[in-house]
Amino acid sequence: MKILVVNAGSSSLKYQLFDMETGDVLAKGICERIGIDGAITHKRPGKEKYYTEASLGDHKAAIELVLKILCDSQLGVISSVDEISAVGHRVAHGGELLRESSIIGEKELEYLESIVEINPLHGPPAISGIRACKSVMPNVTHVGVFDTSYYSTVEEKAYIYPIPYELYEKYKIRRYGFHGTSHRFVCAKAMEILGKKDAKVITCHLGNGSSITASIGGKAVDTSMGFTPQEGVPMGTRSGSVDPTVVTYIMKKEGLTADETEKLLNSKSGLLGVSGVSSDCRDVLEAQNAGNKRAGLAMDILVHYVKKIIGSYIAEMNGLDALVFTAGIGENDGVVREMLCKDLSYLGIEIDSEINLKSERGVQVEITKPGAKVRTFAIPTNEEYMIALDTYNLVK
Ligand code: ADP
Numbered sequence: 001m002k003i004l005v006v007n008a009g010s011s012s013l014k015y016q017l018f019d020m021e022t023g024d025v026l027a028k029g030i031c032e033r034i035g036i037d038g039a040i041t042h043k044r045p046g047k048e049k050y051y052t053e054a055s056l057g058d059h060k061a062a063i064e065l066v067l068k069i070l071c072d073s074q075l076g077v078i079s080s081v082d083e084i085s086a087v088g089h090r091v092a093h094g095g096e097l098l099r100e101s102s103i104i105g106e107k108e109l110e111y112l113e114s115i116v117e118i119n120p121l122h123g124p125p126a127i128s129g130i131r132a133c134k135s136v137m138p139n140v141t142h143v144g145v146f147d148t149s150y151y152s153t154v155e156e157k158a159y160i161y162p163i164p165y166e167l168y169e170k171y172k173i174r175r176y177g178f179h180g181t182s183h184r185f186v187c188a189k190a191m192e193i194l195g196k197k198d199a200k201v202i203t204c205h206l207g208n209g210s211s212i213t214a215s216i217g218g219k220a221v222d223t224s225m226g227f228t229p230q231e232g233v234p235m236g237t238r239s240g241s242v243d244p245t246v247v248t249y250i251m252k253k254e255g256l257t258a259d260e261t262e263k264l265l266n267s268k269s270g271l272l273g274v275s276g277v278s279s280d281c282r283d284v285l286e287a288q289n290a291g292n293k294r295a296g297l298a299m300d301i302l303v304h305y306v307k308k309i310i311g312s313y314i315a316e317m318n319g320l321d322a323l324v325f326t327a328g329i330g331e332n333d334g335v336v337r338e339m340l341c342k343d344l345s346y347l348g349i350e351i352d353s354e355i356n357l358k359s360e361r362g363v364q365v366e367i368t369k370p371g372a373k374v375r376t377f378a379i380p381t382n383e384e385y386m387i388a389l390d391t392y393n394l395v396k
Contacts (some may be wrong), residue, residue: 001392001395001396002019002020002026003084003088003388004088005387005388006087006088006090007384008059008126008128008129008130008132011032011033011036012030013031013063013129014031015030015066017070017084018384020388023385026044026045026078027044028384029066029069031066034058037053038053038055039051039052039056040069044075059125059129060132062132063136064136081137085141086142086391086392086394088391089126089130089133090126090387091144091147092178093115093122093123093147094144094147094149095115095172098112098146098149101146101391103143104130104134108144109131112126113127115172118171118172130142141391141394143395145387146180147178150180150181150220151177151180151220153221154221154222154223159177160174160175161173161174175225175226177211178209178223178229179211179213179229180213180220180223181383181387182326182327183211183213183220185381185382186326186379187218188218189377193366194375198217199216199217199218200214200319201215201218202214202314202323204340205327206325206326206328206329206330206336207329209229209236210329211224211233212224222313224309230265233305233306233309234269234270234274234298234305235270236271236279237267237272238266238267238270239270242265270302274294275295275297277295281333281336284299299336303336303340310344310347310349314347320349322375324376324377326380331380331381332361332362334359335357337351338353341356348372348373350369350371350374351367351368351369351376356378362380363378363380364378364379364380
């Protein structure tokens with residue numbers, strides 16, 4: 001069975017075509033500059049990358065081009081669109097009602113439209129992408145896989161903010177959590193290795209956006225992102241959690257509107273804001289090594305907050321079996337993993353420096369020091385495969 005995975009952004013559309021019998025990716029690529037001019041990059045394993053500019057007025061034009069290329073006699077990997085059994089769509093926010101991966105009909109689309117207000121950035125392009133794919137492939141099942149749905153098992157005490165309860169009732173202001181598909185994937189991988197049904201696992205998705213999730217037996221109990229991806233640990237350009245009064249104080253002192261302040265905390269803070277160098281962890285580490293004090297401070301703050309969250313989740317779960325690092329920084333950066341695991345031996349976390357620093361980039365590796373109570377891993381995430389698998393399980 002062949003499953004197409006689609007991830008629609010405001011001006012981009014990423015795709016991967018999976019053969020579910022083998023788990024192989026047959027082709028993948030990205031349409032960019034949708035609504036501006038347009039271009040597509042198309043890749044097949046072992047073959048040369050194909051790039052062309054093309055007029056892409058909207059998501060519908062983009063998916064039409066993707067299908068044309070997938071079926072092309074030279075560039076393609078299938079002979080007809082009929083070979084695609086289902087499409088899995090990445091959707092960042094499923095709100096309170098879409099609590100698991102679901103087949104998307106008109107009712108679900110209308111619900112997604114009704115929650116655009118709490119998901120203004122990612123909601124509209126995802127909906128537009130699904131509508132476009134449904135119109136071009138009307139006879140195929142379309143499945144939505146939501147970043148938030150992994151957190152449907154989180155208890156009220158962890159998702160209701162201690163603010164007047166009516167605000168939750170009126171506006172659905174609560175913690176939702178994000179990156180759920182990634183956390184679910186790497187947590188399942190760790191559980192497979194541990195072979196323990198009720199394993200307590202902390203997964204650290206550390207990339208440009210970062211979040212940390214605590215799970216027991218593969219079910220989320222808490223996560224660091226909240227109402228939006230802004231809450232939690234410092235990220236590339238996001239501040240993560242700050243005293244809310246800091247926000248209103250900045251607004252008053254700098255004369256900023258709510259939107260401008262949101263932008264400051266979302267796009268000008270985190271590693272970039274503190275270091276003044278870059279939002280990219282590699283650049284910040286390089287600057288730190290070259291003696292830049294603020295770059296060093298930015299890294300220290302990041303490490304400080306991540307360690308605090310890890311400690312709090314161990315307290316919340318009353319223990320820990322495995323600590324997992326994933327995403328751009330977590331999978332690839334042994335130096336940052338080293339900084340994060342330092343001085344956590346009281347909590348049972350100790351890593352083997354040599355294995356950790358020598359480990360190949362993007363490869364699954366256990367970095368536990370022999371005898372340590374908690375097992376520590378770097379596990380490459382694969383959200384697209386998870387989306388394909390959920391889609392497959394719903395339609396097979
Ligand atoms: P996104 O959240 O946009 O998906 P990624 O998961 O790709 O981001 O993570 C981007 C971050 O990962 C950047 O800070 C980058 O410095 C870091 N990163 C990516 N590759 C490496 C690498 N090989 N070594 C160290 N850091 C890396």
